[in-house]
Amino acid sequence: MTTRTQATHFPPDRSDAFRASADAPLSRSQLTDLAIELRREITRLERSLASDGSSPELDSYRRALRRIDEGTYGVCIACGGEISFDRLQVMPATQWCVRCAR
Ligand SMILES: [Zn+2]
Numbered sequence: 200m201t202t203r204t205q206a207t208h209f210p211p212d213r214s215d216a217f218r219a220s221a222d223a224p225l226s227r228s229q230l231t232d233l234a235i236e237l238r239r240e241i242t243r244l245e246r247s248l249a250s251d252g253s254s255p256e257l258d259s260y261r262r263a264l265r266r267i268d269e270g271t272y273g274v275c276i277a278c279g280g281e282i283s284f285d286r287l288q289v290m291p292a293t294q295w296c297v298r299c300a301r
Pocket residue numbers: 275276277278279280295296297298299300
């Protein structure tokens with residue numbers, strides 16, 4: 200008896216649906232929320248380190264906070280596109296949009 204296995208190849212979802220939200224610039228209140236989150240993380244890390252301590256993670260949060268002041272926060276350093284708010288909420292210090300991070 201011969202069984203024919205049917206290969207079902209689903210093409211990768213290249214839908215541009217997420218692009219629309221990814222291109223939306225961050226609102227002022229979203230930036231404020233993210234700045235609060237970054238400061239909270241910085242405080243937490245500073246407490247867990249020695250008083251003069253530093254760590255790559257702490258540095259990345261501090262740099263992200265500086266980018267908010269400079270107005271360059273939320274922009275992907277690889278493609279120049281906006282990084283979505285959803286992504287920044289999970290990874291507030293990221294410098295790559297979801298497509299470039301892959
Ligand atoms: Zn990008």
